[in-house]
Amino acid sequence: PTNHELALRADSTVDVVRIVRKRLKDDKLRRLFYVQPTFKYPSDEFYQIGAELIGEKNLPLAIKIAQEFFKEFDLVPALQLSNIEIPKKICEILNLPLEIFEKGKIETLLEQNLPWLDATARATSLKDVRALRAQVPEELKPCLDEILSLGVDYERICVSLLYYSKMRYYDALFFRFLDAGAVYCNGGNYEIDGLKSSGFALLVDALIEKIMQKDEK
Incomplete structure (x- = not known):
């Protein structure tokens, strides 16, 4: 009502990485975590624990650390693997705008009537990804290989190959x-x-709610 401008607090990953690079000279201090309140559109506040492996591109380790957290609370949520490069490559191959994925217009993709694209949309398991590799254009095979090479050991793994979210920094493998x-x-x-x-x-908020629900049973 007052029309005052508000600056919402975003995720701090970019700031944390830059502070570590400029202020912390000890190379051993490259794995760290932090807790912060964060806002998302339109005005929801939530807490999150951020964990960073700075200068260490090791997604299997990041996933394993997260798994250990869930294990402590006897939680077994599904692990969904994606590669944000896949939607980008598909748009390049088909000469389509990326906003198709940004706005969730998947029907536009299915209208292309391409068997490999339909199979990509239907893939839900690592077995599907392995089979899909023989069908997709060459440009997409490295993206699938990145998912397969993660080698994650977990009982509930699924894939969402057409998942896309315009994020500030995550730009390839995503879970x-x-x-x-x-x-x-x-x-x-x-x-x-x-x-x-x-x-x-x-x-944190979603996790606390889940843990409380589990304890009530």
């Missing part, structure tokens, strides 16, 4: 731990100021 529509953790590989790293965020 989420989720269950019944709730996201408990997300992370991926990223590059900030030329420094390749991996990291993830635990979404």
